[in-house]
Amino acid sequence: MNRKEATQQILDAKFAKGLTWGEIAKESEHSESWVVTALLGQATMTRNEADKMGKFLELDEQVVQALTQIPHRGDVIDMPPTDPGLYRLYEMLLVYGPTIRELVLEKLGEGIMSAIDFQFDVQKQEDPNGDRIILTMNGKFLPYRKW
Amino acid sequence: MNRKEATQQILDAKFAKGLTWGEIAKESEHSESWVVTALLGQATMTRNEADKMGKFLELDEQVVQALTQIPHRGDVIDMPPTDPGLYRLYEMLLVYGPTIRELVLEKLGEGIMSAIDFQFDVQKQEDPNGDRIILTMNGKFLPYRKW
Amino acid sequence: MNRKEATQQILDAKFAKGLTWGEIAKESEHSESWVVTALLGQATMTRNEADKMGKFLELDEQVVQALTQIPHRGDVIDMPPTDPGLYRLYEMLLVYGPTIRELVLEKLGEGIMSAIDFQFDVQKQEDPNGDRIILTMNGKFLPYRKW
Amino acid sequence: MNRKEATQQILDAKFAKGLTWGEIAKESEHSESWVVTALLGQATMTRNEADKMGKFLELDEQVVQALTQIPHRGDVIDMPPTDPGLYRLYEMLLVYGPTIRELVLEKLGEGIMSAIDFQFDVQKQEDPNGDRIILTMNGKFLPYRKW
Amino acid sequence: MNRKEATQQILDAKFAKGLTWGEIAKESEHSESWVVTALLGQATMTRNEADKMGKFLELDEQVVQALTQIPHRGDVIDMPPTDPGLYRLYEMLLVYGPTIRELVLEKLGEGIMSAIDFQFDVQKQEDPNGDRIILTMNGKFLPYRKW
Amino acid sequence: MNRKEATQQILDAKFAKGLTWGEIAKESEHSESWVVTALLGQATMTRNEADKMGKFLELDEQVVQALTQIPHRGDVIDMPPTDPGLYRLYEMLLVYGPTIRELVLEKLGEGIMSAIDFQFDVQKQEDPNGDRIILTMNGKFLPYRKW
Amino acid sequence: MNRKEATQQILDAKFAKGLTWGEIAKESEHSESWVVTALLGQATMTRNEADKMGKFLELDEQVVQALTQIPHRGDVIDMPPTDPGLYRLYEMLLVYGPTIRELVLEKLGEGIMSAIDFQFDVQKQEDPNGDRIILTMNGKFLPYRKW
Amino acid sequence: MNRKEATQQILDAKFAKGLTWGEIAKESEHSESWVVTALLGQATMTRNEADKMGKFLELDEQVVQALTQIPHRGDVIDMPPTDPGLYRLYEMLLVYGPTIRELVLEKLGEGIMSAIDFQFDVQKQEDPNGDRIILTMNGKFLPYRKW
Amino acid sequence: MNRKEATQQILDAKFAKGLTWGEIAKESEHSESWVVTALLGQATMTRNEADKMGKFLELDEQVVQALTQIPHRGDVIDMPPTDPGLYRLYEMLLVYGPTIRELVLEKLGEGIMSAIDFQFDVQKQEDPNGDRIILTMNGKFLPYRKW
Amino acid sequence: MNRKEATQQILDAKFAKGLTWGEIAKESEHSESWVVTALLGQATMTRNEADKMGKFLELDEQVVQALTQIPHRGDVIDMPPTDPGLYRLYEMLLVYGPTIRELVLEKLGEGIMSAIDFQFDVQKQEDPNGDRIILTMNGKFLPYRKW
Known part of the structure; x- marks a missing residue:
């Protein structure tokens, strides 16, 4: 599973459960800004950190594994950004x-x-x-x- | 006089007088970050503000006038930046x-x-x-x- | 479902039902230009607004949900435009x-x-x-x- | 004299005389938006129109002539614009x-x-x-x- | 069905039937250059015009419908062209x-x-x-x- | 003298003498479209052809020589063109x-x-x-x- | 079948049979450089030429047909090339x-x-x-x- | 003197003397293609080679020196080329x-x-x-x- | 199988077996830096070298074959790199x-x-x-x- | 004086004196690679370091001053490089x-x-x-x- 598909599944799980980033961060051991960065595929979690997220968001094992792999950073937005x-x-x-x-x-x-x-x-x-x-x-x- | 030439003359005057941005900002009525922005040609001073800077840095009238004209912003660095x-x-x-x-x-x-x-x-x-x-x-x- | 697929389904539904944008806007509570913008994936509807559109155009629940999610704006046309x-x-x-x-x-x-x-x-x-x-x-x- | 130099001389004359675009437009026979467009080098004046502007702004004959020549349009700003x-x-x-x-x-x-x-x-x-x-x-x- | 798939099916039908653009144009009510333009997805046919082409080339209803929808023009070739x-x-x-x-x-x-x-x-x-x-x-x- | 300077001098001479391209072409032995192309620096004249133009437009010897040198074609407009x-x-x-x-x-x-x-x-x-x-x-x- | 898929099938057939371009060219009536160009999708074969290649490389009818269709040239490599x-x-x-x-x-x-x-x-x-x-x-x- | 100015002076000297590249190459100890490359600023001559060219074309000492300096290659034409x-x-x-x-x-x-x-x-x-x-x-x- | 899919399967096998590049290189006859380069699809292995890797990482025959085919180099990262x-x-x-x-x-x-x-x-x-x-x-x- | 002009004067002085980078580095207190970097305008010298270079290469005071000013790095070569x-x-x-x-x-x-x-x-x-x-x-x- 590549990192972008993992990100999409995380966003879908967050939407389905009606969770906010703040609630997700509270569950983890890190700041809001770092946790969102990791879940968006721009930072790496340890297996423990990823497991915690996996349970909270009910993610597949493949998604959890993806969170533990070092990503190729900076490939999400085109420059200059249009949004x-x-x-x-x-x-x-x-x-x-x-x-x-x-x-x-x-x-x-x-x-x-x-x-x-x-x-x-x-x-x-x-x-x-x-x-x-x-x-x-x-x-x-x-x-x-x-x- | 275009704005880039004015910027160069301001940087030369600052170097020749051995002034820091901090000392220049103290002389003005604004924060350090705004004053530097204006002197680098990305914000606009009133005639009074520009006159004060003109006296402190001993700038030509043309440079002082340039500081009062609304600049075309964002044209100083190429993207992506190399520095x-x-x-x-x-x-x-x-x-x-x-x-x-x-x-x-x-x-x-x-x-x-x-x-x-x-x-x-x-x-x-x-x-x-x-x-x-x-x-x-x-x-x-x-x-x-x-x- | 990503936003572009939702847009395509909306355009297909509009074509199949032979509706105009004007008729669709009349059904919504907003101006023609805003409603078209939202249906093209460049603005966000509330759940109520999306439900109304979903019923009028007989859209799938997934499409209705997509209309309520904040889009990444400006990613539809390449610049300079060819059309x-x-x-x-x-x-x-x-x-x-x-x-x-x-x-x-x-x-x-x-x-x-x-x-x-x-x-x-x-x-x-x-x-x-x-x-x-x-x-x-x-x-x-x-x-x-x-x- | 190329068109960009003419534009610069017009802007300098406007600044020196303390005129607004509104005052300049009143002097001409056209709308504010068209006159500014022409003076910025993106539209063409007749000899009469250019003469009127030349007298009002005290422009050189070369600048007046430049205003009567059909410009190469659209070459003033880079895209995407930084300002x-x-x-x-x-x-x-x-x-x-x-x-x-x-x-x-x-x-x-x-x-x-x-x-x-x-x-x-x-x-x-x-x-x-x-x-x-x-x-x-x-x-x-x-x-x-x-x- | 998007317009590019429709174009491919038209080209395949033309090849399978061994028709020339000239023969196809004769069947339509328009010039060769306009008909080819429309069939390549850069102009729009009325339902009648599209039906005629649909029968002559034995196209699917979806392809016929695609011919009646206003295309996003100019998106077929990259610039500068390599061919x-x-x-x-x-x-x-x-x-x-x-x-x-x-x-x-x-x-x-x-x-x-x-x-x-x-x-x-x-x-x-x-x-x-x-x-x-x-x-x-x-x-x-x-x-x-x-x- | 490079070719662009030569072009500018030719355009200035044409303007000063109030000549049209049609009148200039009549003086030469070629079609209007070819003569304009050559005078704009995208085609090459023989010495005789250039001399004729030189006399008619009262061009400097350097400009006449420039007309006889094979130009580097296609370097006048940026693509896509803005005009x-x-x-x-x-x-x-x-x-x-x-x-x-x-x-x-x-x-x-x-x-x-x-x-x-x-x-x-x-x-x-x-x-x-x-x-x-x-x-x-x-x-x-x-x-x-x-x- | 588009031309790139045809090319891939030809390369696979060549690899599976352990053939060299030299052996393939000998079988055809053309030079090595032309035959490779055609098989890579940058030139067009007659039906006879394509049939010969089809038999020698055991290609599908669709691949053989693709070889007879005039390709859109120059779309294989990006510029500047990275290889x-x-x-x-x-x-x-x-x-x-x-x-x-x-x-x-x-x-x-x-x-x-x-x-x-x-x-x-x-x-x-x-x-x-x-x-x-x-x-x-x-x-x-x-x-x-x-x- | 930068290399491009040197190149221009060489081209001017060649034009003024009415020499061909063939005649210039004959005077040097190298092939036509190498000599033209060096004179266009894409290869380097020894002092002896440059002196010979300097005498034959009556070049300034500065131009002769430029011919002996290793150039920054490949900076003459834009890609893709327009000529x-x-x-x-x-x-x-x-x-x-x-x-x-x-x-x-x-x-x-x-x-x-x-x-x-x-x-x-x-x-x-x-x-x-x-x-x-x-x-x-x-x-x-x-x-x-x-x- | 194209080279990028082969690379992905190799990375997946490495992850599943918990191997390091160092351990993989020890198994091969080459330096760490060369072996990683080849496995990432930027160098070519002999059939023997590829077989050895295939057994150690339990790769499919198709992946092993891909390792023996000369790759189109330099197509993995965009420039400038974002990571x-x-x-x-x-x-x-x-x-x-x-x-x-x-x-x-x-x-x-x-x-x-x-x-x-x-x-x-x-x-x-x-x-x-x-x-x-x-x-x-x-x-x-x-x-x-x-x- | 901008940094590029300073670099050109340094290169001219090095050429005129027939010095190598190795000899210049020996005179300074730094490695060859750092000294060349600084003299090419991509690193900054202290006033003492710059004075030493100024004496050795007989540089103008303006060039010496330029060596002490923090440069805008990375603006010397275009990417991808042509040399x-x-x-x-x-x-x-x-x-x-x-x-x-x-x-x-x-x-x-x-x-x-x-x-x-x-x-x-x-x-x-x-x-x-x-x-x-x-x-x-x-x-x-x-x-x-x-x-």
Whole structure:
């Protein structure tokens, strides 16, 4: 079973059971954002983690196994993304990427923000002028090596 | 004078005076991340804001005027970006974009995070295992309209 | 069932029953342009709205469910479009886009026309020199934020 | 003088004189949207029309001549557009294009909306929940020929 | 049944019956070039026209129905085309397109040759130095509108 | 002097003298369509032919020489073309290319229409329902070789 | 049966019978390079030629018929090719293409080497320093027409 | 001086002196095809070889030096090429590339034809049915390594 | 059976038997890096080599046969790669490629590092500051030929 | 002064002085591969390092300053590269990338080889069958984070 079919079966099980990502994350030992990433096929679970999900969502053994195999990451969306929700993230990079780069270089030195030793979080912030989304990214600074 | 030439003159003035973005932002009335964005040609200053910057960085009148004109945004970097610091942001979208989208839809409903009513912040977080970068994005939730 | 298969079944049902979009819209509680958008898989119906359509068009439960799931938008047509009817809209953007942008900036200030808080309408205008199409787009103005 | 240089000189003259597009259009015999289109190099003026603009904006003879030459249309923006204001128009086509096509086919028959025998208008609509932009496109219906 | 499957069944029926396009066109009420276009899925037949073809080629009802549905045009060949016969047409546009544009503008004024109110014809011209192909395109002139 | 600069000088000379392509072609020994092609830098003149044009248009010796050098063809327009007049020709290929290919194969056998041993003609056809453009292409048939 | 399936069945038959292209070509009336081209779906056999191949390779009637139908050429490999053997041919064009063009123009005049009235041959040349491949292309010179 | 400017000066010198590539090659110690390749900036001359060319063509010292510097190969033409003469070579790869690959694998084993230990030759072959071009490529066979 | 299906069956067999690449390589007569390459469908085994793998992994005869057929190389990953592990290799080429080229040219002369007569090795290097990966590439130097 | 102009002046100075990269590296405090990388504008020197190079190569103050500014990396070569020496590195990724990925995952766990905490080395290995190039890459292993 390839990873995309596994993802589809997970989404179907979630829909059939009427579960939210929040409820699924509570059942696992990880944050909401990591668990959703793994269930969407962009991170890898241990056999134990996958078993827990398998029982909760009543997944087939094949789907559980798929969750334990290291995925080929980044192959789910085409770039530039057509969905407006994804495109806005792409646009933030287009417009604000150079600013982020300048501030990282000034505050931490010549290096980059890792996308591997990395985590993120999505929260709703209530606001009388319209609710807001707070997306926090947290990545290790990796300085360039000289040799 | 086009906006890219203005940006180059601003970067040259900053280098010649040995200023940091932090020092430049302190002089202005705005956050570091917004001021850098405006000076890199991706946001617009009022005449007053531009004058202040013009005096502090000793910029030509033409550069000051350029800062007050609404720019054509997003034309600075090619996609996918080749610079590793920018590419990692692109990769976060490739790998984690679908998760962010799912969590926004679940927590706020059918809609998107605005990239227009939007702000962000870059901070260094000291860590004995290696310092980290905290990038916080804050955008208004825009629900889809039915009609 | 993925959304494209659902769309195909809806188009087949519409053809088999000899219905027009106008008749289908009359049955729903929404405008013609929104209902067609939802049935083509680019907007989401509530369970009630989907049930109504399901009964009118005699759709399978799976198709009805698909109508209630938030779609990945914008994945139906390749760009640039090859169909002449769609290409002309693309061409209007190529030729007149810069003018529209200038007029929005002058009349409302620095910001954009939202594509999320947005609606549109298509009407026939009879004309002795050849009938005309009136396409009206109505989007909320979103001003850029400074922070 | 090529058309892009002429456009730049026109924009510079408009900025230097502190004129709005609305004031410039009032001086000409045409609508705001057509005049801006012509001054941005996507439509052609007669010698009389160009002379009027030349006097009002104090343009060089070379710029006036450029306004009378038929331009190579559509070469100003790259696709997909990076500027958020232009991208939203592109996104409307991605998401709503298929709906527009269906409604044109149903209401007028097999054919397309012309982008040549075409005009458009941009208006501000005041709204207590946030002002809106009304973009009205008006194109001749062209039926496909059989032979 | 989608349009490409219908096209394949038509080509198979033509091959099985040993018919030429010329013989098929004679049976219909239209020119050879239009009939082939419709049978290849780039134009639409009335029910009567489709029935006639259905009987002559012994097509299934589903194929006949497909012929009556308005197709999404232009989705058959990739660009640039790899087949030498199609590429030469593409090359003619690359090399001679600017000339054609100049002559249209000079002879008819500012406007274009319509691809909608359009017909064409392909003929063999015998020639002792090697036969020639005469491809005649006939399109309505559409003048640009001013408003 | 490269060929594009030569083309620009020719267009400027034509504009300054108020000449039409028709008048220029009359002065040369060739058809309108060939002469325009050569002057736009997509065909090559003999020294005599170039001298004649040089005198008539009062061109510099460098421009005259450029007309005698074999050009790198097809490098003037980007594909797909953005100008509506050129795009319609591209669209004809998208929509009608497969039909043209079928008819050539049926009428002349397995082979192609040459774009080298090729000529074309553009004419205005007056029509009370709107004038039409007749574009006639005439290319040698080249049969595939077996060996 | 489409042409790619036919090709696969031919390759399977060749593998199952342990035949070389050389042995297959001997059975046919054509050169090795042409026969392989036809069997790979880039040239067309007469019914007689296809029958001979059908008997020798024990192909199904459907495969034999496919060999007699004019293929859509050039749709087998993506460009640039990823296979090293094909890429080197692409690279020869990148590096040596301009030289070949100059020598053809000088030796034969303004025109091109036909890819239609064309044949080629691949031979092994034994060499103590490492065997070599001799690839000989032989194409008719086609002079550009003036009219 | 970059290599492209050097190439232009060489072409200008060749034109001004009325020399052919054949005459230039005779003066050098190499084949016509190699000398043209080097003068077009796709191969490197020794100082002696470059001096000889410099004297014969009366080139500046800077141009002579450029001829001795190793070029960045393959950056002269865009792919796919638009010039018909270059495109036909590209088309030969599209249509006949798979055949060439099969024959190399069968005749020499698993490996490729080198584009580095490689030479080629262009000759005119007179023919009463139209002259032909013989393009001979000669490359070392490189077998894949196992380890 | 095509090569990708064979690869999938090999990966499934490896997973089901709980084998590592190291254990599989020990069973074969080749290095780890070559064996994995062959099993992933980018190199070719002899019948004996494939039989050995077939017995060890209990593969079907069809899979064993697939391992003996010369593959079309390089068709497994899209470029630029989206998976972070592959992208970093791509980035090394973007950033360090020009340096590698300069050092090869200086140390060995005008030529290239072969990717055909080539082997590589991947090793873990333990390091208290974090383990490291040592990737060693070993390719034959191929000097450019003059002729 | 932008970085590309600085690079050109460095290459010109190296050529004029007849220096090798090896001699330049000896003068600096770093490895050959790092120094060349920095001088080609893909790494950053301290003021001291840049001064040393400036004296040795007799560079202008502007060039020395450019060497101390953090570059936008990866913008020197287009992808896929056209130069054969660079293309072979790209091809190694196409063909062997999946193997490298598998071996890294097996030997070090789920993670990647860093391209930031990274160094490499290029050496010549003499060999009677033809000299070889040994390219050694050494990158830190970065394990994916769970959270």
